[in-house]
Amino acid sequence: MKKTLLAFALPLVLTSQVAMAEVTLKMPGNFEILAAQHLEIKKATKTVALPEGDQLVLVRFDSPTNPHSTGQSMGYVSSQPILIRFSANDGEVVELLAPRVDTQQDVKRFAKNPSFELTDTAGKSVSFDSEKVVVSGSPLMANYNDILAAQIAPSEIQTLPQPAVITASSQSVSTVDINQLTPAQADQLMKDLYQDANKKRRKEFIRWALGL
Template sequence: MKFRSAALATTALLMSTASFAGVVTSSTNIEFLAIDGKKPATSLLKSTNSFNVNDSQMHQVVVRVSEIIRAGSDRELFESAPIIISFQGSQEDVVISAPRIEDERDAKNFKKNPTISVKTVSGREIATKQDTLAQEGFLPGVNLVNTLSDYNTSGAAASVSSLATTAVPAAVAGFATKANKGKVIVQGENVAEQQLQYWFQQADKETQARFLDWAKKLK
């Protein structure tokens, strides 16, 4: 009897401290750019469209909304700025969705108010904090993880401090192999400067000379 009571007590304790995972999916017009501070695994054929969340943990995703919209008599691609969404995990499966964007007016309205819905499959609204992720440089997508890490240290609206890391600037990390060979050395106060240095060192002597002549004329 005592053994049975002890077993029940142990089970209850484990249940009280256990965490449960739900699966997050998205509407077809959403792409996950980052999940909990990291880029999702992708291939040439498909990107990550689902991941697990823990109900005892704060999660953060960066998404982009993409739609082919009507522009007069033509069609064109609309892509939103990266949108940060922070939310508490759930035991239930979760769906992250964006409204349909069909024309230029829809696109304009979404740019003004880029709100993303986060709900459980049973329809319960999950509280979120949302913000847009400002990016800079020639290749902003390359630097997204580092930009997000900086954002998470800033205390901004949708930041999650536990996901902040001390990462090497992407402009350096992305070309580390060449730098190690002594061909490219990138140093700079900001991303734009780092990328300018990289592309300058990639150019041939004639192109470098033309660039320097152009830069002198701007003084």
């Protein structure tokens, strides 16, 4: 009987210990997590739980063009993905803090060159490295887990790699469920696809849109 109880209890204890060995990474309202080294992220999110230790994470600034608009009719402004590298201990909450942006001009300016800091549970600064990863093509079609994976091998050489240009179309792309997109995101996707199309396809699209 004791052996049976031990067989049940031991996996529970080990599971509990593994569950405790987590680092929580949190974003403010105008930032999002795109991908993480130790976790497959299917959709951009604001908070993730990661195993303790060294971290490689892709984040980006993502804000309504008018930060005070409730309708968000003017769409969104996003930065290029930013690769950040930091270390955190078991149980820590690491939070990204960014300056406040209040105007449309501030949003566009900040998206070109985002700045931020990381803090731990006690509010102390967390040391980190960061670099911009330039991705061409539609942001909605990019597979950020694959893009991060392409950065991990070089990053194992003690220093972060030099900024790289990655073409989203050359990566594996994720399937986009149109029904899950907001009207603003659907409009942005249509614009991105139109801008990426050649002249012939653009003419065909216009003829289709006009019912010709």
